[in-house]
Amino acid sequence: MGGLWRLGVVGFVVLTIFYICLSLYSRAKRRDKLEAEWDNEGMSGDRDAFIEQGLQDYDGSLRRKLIWGVYIIPVTIVIALIYFMNFH
Template identity: 40%
Template sequence: MGLIRLIIFGFLGMTVAYYLVSWYSRSVRLERLEKDWDADPQGDDAARQTHIDAGMAAYEKGFRKKLILLIYVVPVILVITAFYVTNTG
């Protein structure tokens, strides 16, 4: 029963952490795109929005977004390792 509880609450905790880190990373990327545009404006508001949309689309396909998925992988590996080390010694 304890293992099931660990899995459920661990998954919920990792999901909350994933969404918080993902949201923060997106906001940092958006802020950077806006600052880049403000430093060298090259058109009107429509061009600015196009620049930001293109940058966010590149972010969605990028490596950083995939790295955030390690929030699910690393804790699982650590728990499995701790379980193995505890039970084989």
């Protein structure tokens, strides 16, 4: 039972680090795209407000929610492996 707890804690820490890195990377790429869109289209007005509005839209997007799969998919696979190796 101690091995399972250790696996859970280490797995949670590793997945959290991976989630944070992936989330920051995805947000940075979105910011880069918004900056490039501003520069290419020659928009007028407040550039920072445009980027912040785009990032707020990104925070509610499907892509942002799909990053939670970093937790869901590996945990589901480990649970399925444990179940099938012990009960089938």
